Amino acid sequence: MSSLPAASETTTPTAMSAIAVDGLRVRRGGRVVLDGVSTSLPSGTVAGLLGPSGCGKSTLLRSIMGVQRIEAGDVRVLGAPAGSKDLRSRVAYMTQAPSVYADLTVAENLTYFARVLGAPDADVARVTEAVGLAGMTGRLVDGLSGGERARASLATALLGRPEVLVLDEPTVGLDPVLRRDLWALFHRLAAGGVTLLVSSHVMDEAARCTRLLLMRDGRLLADTTPDGLLRDTGAPDVEAAFLVLVEQTP
Amino acid sequence: MSPRITAATAARVLAQLHHDRRTVALLLLVPALLIALLSWVLAGDEPAFDRVAAPMLGLFPFITMFLVTSIAMLRERTGGTLERLMTMPLAKLDLLTGYGVAFASVAVVQAGITAAVAFGALGLEAAGSTWLIVALAVGNAVLGMALGLFLSAFASSEFQAVQFMPAFVLPQLLLCGLFVPRDQMSVALEAISQALPLTYAFDALQQVATDGAGAGDILLDIAVIAGGTLLALALGAATLRRRTA
Numbered sequence: 001m002s003s004l005p006a007a008s009e010t011t012t013p014t015a016m017s018a019i020a021v022d023g024l025r026v027r028r029g030g031r032v033v034l035d036g037v038s039t040s041l042p043s044g045t046v047a048g049l050l051g052p053s054g055c056g057k058s059t060l061l062r063s064i065m066g067v068q069r070i071e072a073g074d075v076r077v078l079g080a081p082a083g084s085k086d087l088r089s090r091v092a093y094m095t096q097a098p099s100v101y102a103d104l105t106v107a108e109n110l111t112y113f114a115r116v117l118g119a120p121d122a123d124v125a126r127v128t129e130a131v132g133l134a135g136m137t138g139r140l141v142d143g144l145s146g147g148e149r150a151r152a153s154l155a156t157a158l159l160g161r162p163e164v165l166v167l168d169e170p171t172v173g174l175d176p177v178l179r180r181d182l183w184a185l186f187h188r189l190a191a192g193g194v195t196l197l198v199s200s201h202v203m204d205e206a207a208r209c210t211r212l213l214l215m216r217d218g219r220l221l222a223d224t225t226p227d228g229l230l231r232d233t234g235a236p237d238v239e240a241a242f243l244v245l246v247e248q249t250p
Numbered sequence: 251m252s253p254r255i256t257a258a259t260a261a262r263v264l265a266q267l268h269h270d271r272r273t274v275a276l277l278l279l280v281p282a283l284l285i286a287l288l289s290w291v292l293a294g295d296e297p298a299f300d301r302v303a304a305p306m307l308g309l310f311p312f313i314t315m316f317l318v319t320s321i322a323m324l325r326e327r328t329g330g331t332l333e334r335l336m337t338m339p340l341a342k343l344d345l346l347t348g349y350g351v352a353f354a355s356v357a358v359v360q361a362g363i364t365a366a367v368a369f370g371a372l373g374l375e376a377a378g379s380t381w382l383i384v385a386l387a388v389g390n391a392v393l394g395m396a397l398g399l400f401l402s403a404f405a406s407s408e409f410q411a412v413q414f415m416p417a418f419v420l421p422q423l424l425l426c427g428l429f430v431p432r433d434q435m436s437v438a439l440e441a442i443s444q445a446l447p448l449t450y451a452f453d454a455l456q457q458v459a460t461d462g463a464g465a466g467d468i469l470l471d472i473a474v475i476a477g478g479t480l481l482a483l484a485l486g487a488a489t490l491r492r493r494t495a
Contacts, residue, residue, distance in 0.1 A: 095334060
């Protein structure tokens with residue numbers, strides 16, 4: 001990490017960050033999956049968590065949601081310990097596998113989750129519109145394509161008025177037009193103070209973020225901005241920058 | 251716990267069933283058809299039919315709800331929806347009660363149809379109240395549901411969940427007194443049967459059907475069924491973890 005700001009140096013006081021991770025260590029099945037991960041994201045950030053499959057992205061997101069048992073470290077969201085009861089209607093989560101009921105229609109799924117969250121039923125129309133499923137609300141999830149299922153799952157995360165959105169690969173396999181629209185939506189939400197942490201294994205999504213977390217083998221290689229990454233590595237694109245960072249790491 | 255979330259969960263579980271018409275048909279009609287088959291098998295031996303059919307009517311919902319719930323809950327666990335719900339403002343009791351309300355209402359219809367066929371069309375006669383038998387059937391359904399919810403935590407595939415039926419339900423059926431009166435069993439088996447909830451479910455049904463017992467005469471059985479249900483629900487709640495490895 002020679003020329004890049006170390007993750008710990010960018011850590012601001014917890015009270016100011018929407019998401020604050022400090023010295024996070026997670027072991028799954030005897031294997032260390034996250035080793036000393038620290039970062040701090042202020043409100044209104046659109047942060048991209050990038051790295052190859054299996055590098056620990058989902059585990060980090062699960063830790064931030066408070067559903068992952070952790071070995072060491074501290075994870076705070078909106079100032080409260082991750083997974084606190086108070087956070088359950090303020091933080092929304094989209095898992096990597098579409099977690100919606102296959103034997104219900106899109107509308108039935110969203111209506112159920114809206115009621116659990118206490119969001120108005122009218123929210124269902126808003127979020128189906130946002131993910132481009134407006135014409136398919138009456139269809140069973142079972143009959144949808146993989147991308148459509150993922151969108152139904154993303155729509156669920158948009159219900160209510162979450163202050164933090166944790167999205168695990170939300171744009172995989174999507175039509176480029178829809179992908180562009182979703183990123184525009186993410187930035188509109190961020191402009192309103194919502195903090196987004198979005199994972200992807202596709203490096204070209206990096207340019208759409210205001211903050212980048214590059215991950216490999218359970219460690220953060222970089223915690224910077226897209227411009228900062230290219231400047232500090234002298235690489236032409238994020239993919240090349242990733243390789244520079246991997247070679248710099250002892 | 252929130253009435254809004256519990257009601258939404260019950261409505262959601264019923265909506266899932268509603269989309270699966272074949273399962274609904276099987277749930278509602280198979281017990282009645284089995285009782286009809288039993289009456290055919292025992293044709294001419296009415297005392298035997300009366301002795302066996304009424305308890306069976308009350309035990310079917312236990313078996314079907316055990317199976318249906320363990321599969322439904324397993325899907326909830328493996329499909330990621332449980333993890334999503336656990337990050338939302340939903341109390342574990344909302345989920346368990348929602349399932350309970352949904353499956354109990356299915357059990358009401360199931361036991362109602364079975365009772366109408368058995369008592370109406372097949373000439374089944376019970377010494378005690380038909381309504382009490384149906385009420386016990388619904389209580390047994392909720393007990394089966396609670397056990398299914400709990401045991402689903404120990405299955406990692408639908409194959410395993412289905413095998414829990416012969417593993418946990420059939421031994422209880424064999425020992426509950428339906429096939430051999432419990433006082434004719436060996437001391438060891440009788441002692442084991444006393445620890446199994448289905449023994450009390452069967453005893454209550456038999457007393458009502460054969461001896462004409464009223465609700466006041468089977469309070470111990472009712473208490474054990476209710477206590478077993480609450481214990482299984484508490485154990486089931488303990489298996490719903492917000493934080494996993």
